[in-house]
Amino acid sequence: MKFGSRFDDQTFSSSLALSAIWVALIAALSVGGSFAFACAAPLAAIAALAATRMDARTGLALVVTAWLTNQIVGYAFLSYPHTFESYAWGAAIATIAAFAAARLATGMTRAWPVLLTVSFLLAFAAYELALYVAGIPLGSSDDAFSVATVARVFEVNALSFAGLLILSVIASRFARPLVSAQQAPRTA
Numbered sequence: 001m002k003f004g005s006r007f008d009d010q011t012f013s014s015s016l017a018l019s020a021i022w023v024a025l026i027a028a029l030s031v032g033g034s035f036a037f038a039c040a041a042p043l044a045a046i047a048a049l050a051a052t053r054m055d056a057r058t059g060l061a062l063v064v065t066a067w068l069t070n071q072i073v074g075y076a077f078l079s080y081p082h083t084f085e086s087y088a089w090g091a092a093i094a095t096i097a098a099f100a101a102a103r104l105a106t107g108m109t110r111a112w113p114v115l116l117t118v119s120f121l122l123a124f125a126a127y128e129l130a131l132y133v134a135g136i137p138l139g140s141s142d143d144a145f146s147v148a149t150v151a152r153v154f155e156v157n158a159l160s161f162a163g164l165l166i167l168s169v170i171a172s173r174f175a176r177p178l179v180s181a182q183q184a185p186r187t188a
Contacts, residue, residue: 021171022053023062029164030066033156034073040071040153042160043095048123049164051102053114060099067095085138092134101126120161124154 014041026046033041050059071090074080080090105119132145143149 012123022168023148025167025171026050026062026066027069029160030069031073033160037156040156043067043070043093043159044124044153045120045157045161045164047095047098047127048102048116048120048161049168051099051123052106052119053168056103059103060096063099067093072162076082087112088138089134092131092138096129097122097130098127116165120158124157124180130154 026049029042030046033043033046043063043066047063050062053059054062070093074090075082082088102119102123105115105122109115109116128145128150132140134140135144
């Protein structure tokens with residue numbers, strides 16, 4: 001995979017095999033993160049990765065799917081309460097805002113390390129800001145946005161972001177022969 005451009009012939013969005021691997025990695029992070037971290041699932045990390053690695057439509061669909069997966073895991077397996085406030089917080093989870101903010105970074109630079117860093121920081125900031133704003137009418141507690149809580153959510157997202165990025169590089173190296181075989185001209 002070339003890290004200089006998201007949309008050249010070696011990116012995940014250009015190959016069915018690589019796209020499938022990428023979607024599977026993010027799906028696994030979404031489900032695993034929901035079970036492991038419940039309300040601190042790494043949705044900002046998923047938004048940043050989808051924004052930098054996929055076209056807008058596919059990335060947005062993946063982010064919404066990750067959010068929905070988080071909600072299903074929470075209500076079906078983690079005993080989230082079935083109350084208005086719980087549903088409202090679920091709706092307020094700001095993955096779309098995080099994705100949109102991370103997409104802004106894609107037009108700022110072509111330098112891959114800078115793009116990844118800026119997209120992640122913008123996604124996390126938008127995610128937390130949207131949750132904070134939603135907390136005003138929903139009556140969030142001071143603990144929900146304490147330095148310790150935000151730092152923990154940041155840690156979960158940063159580690160997930162880095163881990164999934166490393167896995168995507170490894171997966172792309174293994175999938176490269178598949179892409180080459182798909183792109184090779186067929187001989188009679």
